[in-house]
Amino acid sequence: GKSYLMNSLAGKKRGFSLGSTVQSHTKGIWMWCVPHPQRPDHTLLLLDTEGLGDVGEGNTKNDTWIFALAVLLSSALVYNSKGTIDQYAMEQLHFVSELTEHIKVKVQAGDDSEEDTEFVRFFPSFVWAVRDFTLELKIEGQPVTEDQYLEHALALKPGSSKKVMEYNLPRQCLRRFFPTRKCFVFVQPALWQEIGQLDSLPDSALDPQFLQQSRRFCDYIFQHSRGKTVKGGILVTGQRFSSLVQSYVDTIRSGQVPCLDNAVTAMAAIENEAAVKEALARYTAGMGAQQLPAELRELSEAHGRCEGDALALFMRRSFKDEEQVFQKQLVAGITERYGNILAENEAVSRETCRALLQELSAAMQQKLSAGDYSQPGGYQVYDRDQNQLVMNFRAKPNKGVKAEEALEQFLASKKAEAEAVLKADNLLTEAEKHVAEEKQRAEMLEQQRKAAEEKQLQTEQLMKDQERSHQENVRQLEAKVAAELASAKEEAERALQSKLEEQQAMLQKGFTEKARLMEEEISGLRREIDSASKSNFLSKIFETITEGLRTVGNVADYMRSRKQGGKGSSHTSKTKTRK
Template identity: 55%
Template sequence: MACGRLMSAPVCFIENDENGKMRVRKEAKGILDGINEPVVVVSVVGLYHTGKSYLMNRLAGQHSGFALGSTIESKTKGIWMWCVPHPNKNGHTLVLLDTEGLGDVEKGDEKHDTWIFCLAVLLSSTLVYNSLGVIDNTALEKLHYVTELTENIRVKAKVGQHEDESADFMRVFPSFVWAIRDFTLELKRGDKLITSDEYLEGALKLKPGSSPLTVQYNLPRSCLRQFFAVRKCFVFPRPASTQNMRRMEQLTEKELESEFLEQANTFCCYVYNNAEPKTVTGGRTITGTALGNLAEVYVEAIRSGNVPCLENAVVSLAKIQNVRAVEEALQLYMIEMLSMAQLPMRPEELSDIHTESREEGH
């Protein structure tokens, strides 16, 4: 991780302040500021107590790190971050974001859940949606956050009255991975065996018709199809007995079900090989420093009651980087001037040193 610190454990990235408004933690921002190489950002979202954190720990190559919840209380609050050297891509950092579980009854704040989901989409190059059981209508209704993306995210600063942003979303949104946990069904359609990807695409098929019920049925499916160009599905059997599930962090790989372990390894390999470096509008790859700046821009928009806009964020990012470049050039100029100028000296000598130092600053 070039110029960055190797993190032995995750830190809180985005949290709520004492007034209930989101903010970026300075510690996390400082860590990202030290990463001057491209980042591959993988976020996991989903209902609380569905095993999101365990998957992220495996991606980090660790048994523990992100907190696992074995009680009825939701464990992860806000968005937590773990930066590790990318196992497959030299010169890249893998940034793992574990998000607060959606639908926590104690919290009961749907708007907060919506912003958590939106930030995961905005900051990621790959978004993992984690759920239990099967992909059915109930599961898709619980993913209603995807139907609200057009209301809560803007790609362009100005959108025409009749302009559809779906194509823009598809260009800038992350790839989408649906991880289905505790899957007990046989992957078959009729008498034919199917892949998990075929299972997902079959579940996203639209119904013909325009009745209110049909429109409601099709909405989350059409949003997933329109917004996320790359879609992948993994089905995980139950990893262990109910009793052992309460101590997942302590279980050795020998104590896990072999089928679960095999699928978990396949999932990790897919993410390592296919998750792309994070880019912004225009296809420009960003560093950890830029990722931290982006997070601050998006969070500030939410704090101000505005809708995060990708185009505005890129403009803000350029301004931040330009200011930093000027500051660094000025600092280098001052160092050169102070090291070379020995006062008193003739004006023409000072002018020559000024010219040389200015060129160094460029």
């Protein structure tokens, strides 16, 4: 039965429990995740469902919800029946004709044709597994394939009587809802008395034809089952699958009908919020490896790398980020963290420079205290020592971004001291003292100019950072939107192909009116594919979002607001290494 086939897909003899009595063995839906045997970057997620029509339940609603959940959660749905595909087997599939009552695609549902078109986009492929098959695959004396056998069983009858409509309904739903259909027939695997121990029997004890059929079945599932997607062609990861299950089950328990749009929106909110946190953590970890104090160019390069990595991570994990709400949160978070790092770098640079100047000026302070500069000619010695101090300070590496500003403040603090030494030097004439004073003023102005230039260069670098950040955000967003459009287009093309094939089948069987009614769906899908292919669609998107991203990513504004808010004084006042 089902559990044996699922264990075969997992490559195991045991896993999902096999029932060997008349009592239904599997209850609810059991899940098993194993590495995909043919796709290294995929997980094979197997869902073994409770059998339909369990007399122990005494409740058809349970069957309906089990079936609906299986459809919603899978990318390939395997329906397992016994004997032949006859009218009784079709009647057991009445759940298919009730799916429109138990699954909604949109919050505001349209007409039935709109729902049909939407269903075929995200419904799984349908595989009918017929076990204990004993008949010859022949129709009207001619051999047929398993797939032809299935399509023959799904053929509609002409007419509009109640009996004909009841006959056609499950078949019509299968044809309309499921984009691809496949059939496998299996002979009895072993002797009747051994079937109860099927999971313990060696392959040598099983019918060779059954083993061959099982291998063909597994190979088909591995090779042709697509990755699970939801509306829009969005791939479902393990985390997203967990959100979907929770959303659907909670909705069913509340007595409501699961809505795909609502489930995807809820899933997107959870995933996008987590994507922002994960991306910010990646950025913070990357920038945390920078040693402070650092030159702004070094921090800028690191910021560019770390922001690009964080954005790439966010783009991979996020989806359905309407109006880029979560991307803007990420940009704002990165801007804030970069601003904090810049402020911390400034604070560490100031303290580093202050400590260095204090160290370099210690000898001058000793001379000053000893009166060495109070002797005739002392100012010349003082001026020479101070110039040497400035040269030594500038020659010292790794001072950070506040070197010239710190030197300016240091020299300004020594202005009164220098004037006192100059006045006390009676070896100099008044004219020479005047020249020395002018020289002091010129040097101070030059140092102020260098400090202002240092600040201006840093401001320019921040503006470059902002523009680079904006361009990187737009570049990655553009690539993501283009990829999402391509996925949505591919999804629409699959739906179109399915509808065209069904329309052609209707025409061949003489159902001209049914084929004509499908034309509106087909035209709508063609218009959607055509609009997704037009390049101006992307440009319209970016006209509405690029300015918003630019605004939230203004580092210079953040730094100014930070200083005005008095936060600059909160940084530690000792040199540190960020690890």
